[in-house]
Amino acid sequence: MKLQQLRYIVEVANNELNVSLTAEKLFTSQPGISKQIKQLEDELGAQIFQRSGKHLSGITPIGEKVIDVARTILNKTHDIKVIAQEFTKPNCGMLSITATYTQARYALPPVLRVFMQHYTDIALKMEQGDSAQCLANLKNRVTDFAVLTDLTDLSEEMIALPCYHWNQAIIVPKTHPLAQQVVISIAELAKYPLITYDAAKDGVDIRQTFIKAGQSANIIFNTADADLIKTYVRLxxxxxxxxxxxMDKTEDNDFIILNASHLFSYNTTYIVFLRSLYLRNYMYDFIYQFSPHLDKKTVNQALSCANNNQILTMFNGVKLTVK
Incomplete structure (x- = not known):
């Protein structure tokens, strides 16, 4: 049994049984991967993958268990390299982050600017996606950290640390009838077409607020892109x-920005990572720079909790920043 064979079966599973795509990503040949998988199956005396002709059509029950163990072994071999690098090259490595649009566009840039100035030999890898994609990237170890609001797909292998709260605002052109309102009600908002976030992608669903108030939200445009919201409001x-x-007071001075904190509950942004992730010192620093209440001691305390419910309880008395 070889590590290479374990890597092949894990990557084939990650790529939805597409051997050709797996070969392309691993810079090797499709026949080479198929041969190594067959050799491993022969050694085990059991099929890992179901086949339909020459194509893989599924994963067998024993294959599921073998692949799970293979993931663990590969993760541990990666950790050995990381641990060694922490001692030999403490300020070298990679920081990979997947974030939802709002976090990637507005929350992370100032933090990463300072971080990269300090850690000049750390390679940064960024990806923007919806909440499900953020957590899927974590599960598949494509990324170190996910920064998002919606924890619907959170699994027990993940650690979620609350970073800050953020509120929504109502924006209208200066000539809009609502521009002169001091306090806006849900009933008044229900009179107008609305442009807001896509609940499926950003985890923010304002419809529930309207329903609770006995109103219907006339949402004509859903998007994860705040700049698109501004564009269509301007139109x-x-x-x-x-x-x-x-909202930027300088760039967005053509809008009237109205308070909505009395209408919509605040949202919470979390930084999420796998419990099995070996946290290097520069990773602790990134977490701390993003959320100063999350120092190394606090992060380690969260890691000692049995589950995320205990972690949330741990932060009950912590007053998070509101943005």
């Missing part, structure tokens, strides 16, 4: 409901 298409931190 006069509708009223924007947007993350307050996405």
């Amino acid at each position: 006069g298409v509708g009223v924007g409901i947007i993350a307050k931190m996405a």
